[in-house]
Amino acid sequence: AQSHVLWPEIDRITAEQLHYARQGVGEGVWELFAEDGEMRMYKREEEVNGLVVDPLKAVHTVKGVTGFEMCHYFFSPDYRLDWETTIEQMKVLEKVSDDTMIFLQIHKRVWPASQRDALFWSHLRQVPDSRDPDAQNIWIVCNHSTEHHSAPEKSNGKYIRVFLTVALVCQTMIEPPKNGAQITRDDLTCKITYCSVVNPGGWAPASVLRAVYKREYPKFLKKFTHYVYDQCKNKPIRF
């Protein structure tokens, strides 16, 4: 992927999002708006040109899966329609490399707003932890809106294009068994940070957008993490 025209942007945004995901929710004005078991979901209320673009940050802990497995199922197009309930269509416009693809997604209409689509590159990467060099256990998927010749903005004007930046950062924690036995899924914990900023691209009532996010984000992260656990529970562990 290093040769692709998008590479410098992919590298920069992915590094930025990793740094942003690592910032705690203690600082600044994060507002806890949803809790479910280990999942905590925070938002900041922000508007750009009168449009709600509330940044979202969720933290979650899931036992029995690795950070690679969580990121793999988030990145791969093969499983997306199994867990993403807000999309009507999904297309891979370009496979840049094994770890980088360009997606076009048409999202279900949220009445009374117009229907939206999202065009973004998606990049999966293992991250050496700068603070703990031998921690090879952090993976990130970064999704960021982009242009593409086969999905021009003005092609049919049927959908309003959203602008998004999303990061899923997952760290595997292993509790090695006392008796030196082989590691099982009971010894695994995945610490998840999910960050997203979605600019709706065109006007949508603030009340509608905030209601959608309040309803959809907790549902999405809960459904996604349960889906990955179920997919992995009877399969060999992949780090």
Ligand SMILES: CCCCCc1ccc(-c2ccc(S(=O)(=O)CCO)cc2)cc1/C=C\c1ccccn1
């Ligand atoms: C008026 C409604 C405007 C919002 C429409 C919309 C736009 C984008 C997106 C969206 C959400 C998550 C991603 S992702 O994390 O990259 C995973 C891959 O799909 C990409 C896109 C969603 C939704 C609509 C609903 C909605 C909002 C939160 C959460 C879930 N659904």
